[in-house]
Amino acid sequence: MSMPNAFVPGRGDLSPENEALVARRARVLGPAYRLMYETPLHLVRGQGVWLYDERGRAFLDAYNNVASIGHCHPRVVEAIRAQVGVLATNTRYLHTAILDYAERLVATFPAELSQVMFACTGSEANDLALRIAKARTGGTGIIVTANAYHGITESVAAFSPSLGSSVDLGPHVRTVPAPDRYHLGEADVGAAFRASVEAAIDDLKRHGIRPAALFVDSLFTSDGVLPGPAGFLQGAAEAIRAAGGLFVADEVQPGFGRTGEAMWGFERHGVVPDMVTLGKPMGNGHPISGVVMRPEVVENFGRNARYFNTFGGNAVSCAAAMAVLEAIEAEGLRQNALEVGAHLLDRVAEICRGDGGVGDVRGVGLFMAVEFVSDRATRTPDRARASRVVNAMRERGVLISVSGKDHNSLKIRPPLVFTRENADLFAEVLGDALKATA
Numbered sequence: 001m002s003m004p005n006a007f008v009p010g011r012g013d014l015s016p017e018n019e020a021l022v023a024r025r026a027r028v029l030g031p032a033y034r035l036m037y038e039t040p041l042h043l044v045r046g047q048g049v050w051l052y053d054e055r056g057r058a059f060l061d062a063y064n065n066v067a068s069i070g071h072c073h074p075r076v077v078e079a080i081r082a083q084v085g086v087l088a089t090n091t092r093y094l095h096t097a098i099l100d101y102a103e104r105l106v107a108t109f110p111a112e113l114s115q116v117m118f119a120c121t122g123s124e125a126n127d128l129a130l131r132i133a134k135a136r137t138g139g140t141g142i143i144v145t146a147n148a149y150h151g152i153t154e155s156v157a158a159f160s161p162s163l164g165s166s167v168d169l170g171p172h173v174r175t176v177p178a179p180d181r182y183h184l185g186e187a188d189v190g191a192a193f194r195a196s197v198e199a200a201i202d203d204l205k206r207h208g209i210r211p212a213a214l215f216v217d218s219l220f221t222s223d224g225v226l227p228g229p230a231g232f233l234q235g236a237a238e239a240i241r242a243a244g245g246l247f248v249a250d251e252v253q254p255g256f257g258r259t260g261e262a263m264w265g266f267e268r269h270g271v272v273p274d275m276v277t278l279g280k281p282m283g284n285g286h287p288i289s290g291v292v293m294r295p296e297v298v299e300n301f302g303r304n305a306r307y308f309n310t311f312g313g314n315a316v317s318c319a320a321a322m323a324v325l326e327a328i329e330a331e332g333l334r335q336n337a338l339e340v341g342a343h344l345l346d347r348v349a350e351i352c353r354g355d356g357g358v359g360d361v362r363g364v365g366l367f368m369a370v371e372f373v374s375d376r377a378t379r380t381p382d383r384a385r386a387s388r389v390v391n392a393m394r395e396r397g398v399l400i401s402v403s404g405k406d407h408n409s410l411k412i413r414p415p416l417v418f419t420r421e422n423a424d425l426f427a428e429v430l431g432d433a434l435k436a437t438a
Contacts (some may be wrong), residue, residue, distance in 0.1 A: 002189045002417075003042075003273060004290070006034045006035065006036065007022075007034070007035035007036070007038060007039070007040045008038075009022065009026075010048070014039060014040075014224050015257065016188055016260050017042075017054070018042050019052075019305050021042060021052060022035070022040070022314075025170065027150060028065060028161055033244060034146075035328055036401065037390070037394045038391045038394075039391075039394070039395075041050055041053055041059070041394075041399075042145065043052045046067065046068075046071030046072055047058075047059070047071055047072055047407045048070040048071060048072075048160050048415070048417055049061055049062075049070060049071075049414060049415050049417060049418055049419075051064075051071065051399070054086070057397070058397065059394075059397050059398065059399050060112065060397060060398045060399065060414075060422060060425060060426060060429075061399050061414065061415065062398055062399060062400050062402045062412055062413065062414040062418075062422075063251055063401050063411065063412070063413055063414070063428055064282070064399075064413070064414075064415065065252075065258075065280050065281055065413050066280045066285050067281075067284055067285050067415060068256055068258070068280070068281030068284060068324070068415055068416055069281070069324055069327045069328065069331075069333060070160060070284075070415045070416075070418055071276070071285075071415075071419040073284055073323070073324075073327060073373055073417075074325040075216070075323045075326060075327045076232060076283070076284045076285075076286070076320050076324060076327070078323075078398050079320055079322065079323035080286060080316055080319060080320050082319070083097065083315055083318075083319035083320075084097060084316045086315075086322065087315050088307075088311075088314055088316045089314060089315055090310055090312075090313070090314050090316055091118070091169075091308070091309070091312070091313045091314075092308065094317055097315040097318040097319055097322075097428065098118070098313045098318050100318075100322065101318040101319075101321055101322045101325075101416040102116050102118075103175040104322060104325055105290070105292070105321070105325065105371055106292060107385040108263050108264075108325070109264065109276070109292055110262075110267075110272045111271050113272065113273070113276060113292045113294060114294070114295060114369065115293055115294075115295050115298060116290050116291065116292045116293070117290060117293075117298070117307060117312075118288065118289070118290045118312040118313030118317075118318075119288075119289045119290065119291075119309050119312040120287040120288060120309065120312050120317075121279055121289050122150075122151055122154045122250075122252040122277065122278070122279025122280060122287060122289050122390050123150075123151025123152045123279075124151075124153065124289055124309070124312070125151075125289040125290060125291050126150045126151045126156045126215065126248075126250060127151065127153045127155055127156050128153055128291050128307070129213070129215075129248050129275045129291050129293075130142070130156065130212070130213070131296055131305070132275065132291070132293065132297060132301045133212045133245070133246045133248065133274075133275070133297075134212050135245060135300050135301035135304065135305065136297050136298075136300055136301065137210065137211070137213070137244055137245055137246060138210060139209070139210030139211050139212035139244065139245060139251075139321055140172045140209060140210065140211075140212055141172050141173075141174065141201075141204035141209040141211040141212055142159045142170070142172060142173045142174070142212060142213055142214075142215060143157070143173075143174050143175075143176060143197055143200045143201070143204075143211070143213070143214045143240065143244070143245075144159045144160075144161065144173065144174075144175055144176075144214075144215050144216070144321050145175065145176055145177070145178045145216065145220060145222075146161060146175045146176065146177055146178055146218065146223065146405060147161055147178065147222050147223045147224075147225050147254065147404065147405035148160060148161055148162060148175075148215070148216075148220075148222055148223065149162040149163070149217075149221070149222040150215055150217075150250055154158075155170075157426065158170035158173060159173045159215065161175055162222045162405075170189070171207075171209075171435065172204075172209050173346060174200035174203055174204055175200075176193070176196035176197055176199070176200050176403075177192075177193075177196055178220050178223035178224065178226055179192065179193040179220065179232055180192060180223070180224065181227055181228060181229065181234075181362075181377060182359065182362070182371065182379070183362040183419055184362050189228075189229060189232045190229075190231065190232035190233070190234065190235050190236075193233070193236050193428045194235030194236050194238070197214060197235075197240060198239045201240070201243045201245075202237065202433065205421045207283040207397065211240060211244060211245035212245050212246065213240070213245050213246045213247070213248050213274075213388040214236060214237070214239075214240040214246075214247055215248045215250055216233065216236070216247075216248070216249060216250065217250045217251075217252070217253060217254060217265075218233065218249050218251065218265030218266045218268070218269065218432045219252045219253060219254040219259070219265050219367055219369075220256075220263075220365070220402075221253045221254070221401070221411070222403060222404060223404060223405065224371065224389065224403050224404030224405070225362065225364060225367060225368060225369035225403055225409065225411045226242045226284055226314070226362070227259070227268075227291065227362060227367070228364070229364070230261075230268040230269060230270075231268075231269050232269065232271035232369070233271055234269060234270060234271055237271045237273070238316060239291070239436070240304060240424050241274075244273060246274040246297065247271070247272060247273045247274050247275075248274065248275045248276070248395050249264070249266040249273040249275070249277070250276075250277050251264050251276050251277065251278045252277060252278060252279035252280050252281075252289075253280070253367075253413070254266075254367070255276075255278060255281070255382075255433045256278075256282070256324070256328060256336055256416075257328050257333055257334035257337055257416060258280045258365050258413075258416065259337065259338075259364045260334055260336075260337035260338025260339070260341050260342075260364065260365030260366065261338060261364060261365065262334075263334065264276065268364070271324075274293065274294055275291055275292070275293040275294075276291070276292045276293070277289070277290070277291050278290045278291075278292065281324070282321050283317055283320040283321045283324060284320065284323075284324050286317055286319035286320035286321070287311070287317065288312070288313075288318070288320065288321050289312070307311070315406050323343065328416070331417070332356070333416040333417065334416075336416060336417070336418070337365040337366040337416050337418075338365055338422055340418050340419060340420055340422075341363065341364065341365040341366040341367070341368070343364070343420055343423050344363075344368070344412075344414075344418070344423035344427070345361070345363045345368055347423060347426075347427035348361055348363075348368065348370060348426075348427060348430060349361045350427075351427055351430055351431045351434065352370055352434070354432075355434050355438065356367045356376065357372050357373065357374070357382060357385050357438070358370060358371070358373075359371045359372065359373035359379055360374060363412070366413065366414050366416060366418055367412070367413050367414075368411040368412045368413075369404075369409040369410055369411060369412065370389075370409065370412070370430075371401060371404070371408060371409040371410075372385040372386045372389070372408050372409070372413055373408070374412075381404070381406035381407075381408035382408050383402075383406055383407045383408045385408070385437060386402050386407060386409065386410060387402065388437040389401055389410060389430075389433045389434065389437050390410065392432075392433035392436050392437055393429055393430065393433045396429045396432060396433065397429065398425075398426055398429045398430075400412050400413075402428070412426075414426070
């Protein structure tokens, strides 16, 4: 699978020591892994919004959604340290950590979503959600957007088209165009998306496949980060439910306060999903994920199937995850995402205004995109320029990546502890990178 901004052996300005590490990786890890950037990073330490390489150089992390509340957050570090010294066990035994966390977590959701099941990764969470959806609906059909990413298990990779043409989509999967306001122009985004979902439902039924679920990342991250207009998901949710399927919101990237406007991305659209899947930032790097759902949705699955995940919901992971929720609340990180995100978006838009290769700047909270085009009139994607900007920023000490099916949109996703000063530095470096790559 090709990956945008991937390191190509033989290229990049690597030190002899890092050349040796690359060779060592290839020898012991095999050919499937990829390294980011033309010149990959050798990271040895992280703190807050900063990552440090083996020479002590600091890089501003404006991309990492895993350490969502900052690298090595002291509250999370101490929670893990304290719990691992007392008890690390699984869900087949009674312990209060999982219950305390589950209650605290579901309290952040609409009242209809009152039960949660735990796993270790977002891929596992989406895999579990699929199993539950099939048990609930009796269907197998899945609808996703054209460049969606939902995970890497065999069943979930089959509805993750962003993995590339070498990873086959399942015959039970239908893709629909992403709800892209920039490319739709004057069209109603919500109506267009609903019509696409209805067409996919009809095609599934025509082939004798009963719909099970519509899975959406509520910020359409892999499709290019598509935040608005708020409310456009309502029609699509109605359409899949009318067809007997479930609406599943994948909040692995939009969730935990990242939009600033709400704790969960789907809340911006005025809909309550049937299931919500969680992952990456849930434990700020400690592996924990979950599926939050309506009780009636899981009733049939729970009655007829045994679910057990050795590490999902273990006491140490729950302690880390509880610390994340506590930090978001105690440190006002959702409000920080709203305020600093608005400042950052304004600065980025201002800097991009005079660049003829920028077609669109969009975002909400601490999640935004800059889309590059070679022709503003035709909105022709410019993947090469986006890649050059990413690598130019990396050379100047700021880390981002790209998104979208054409890999032509900058993916800007800093930790929730980003400050106005961090935002100003980011904007300055972006401006330099735009000039250097024009």
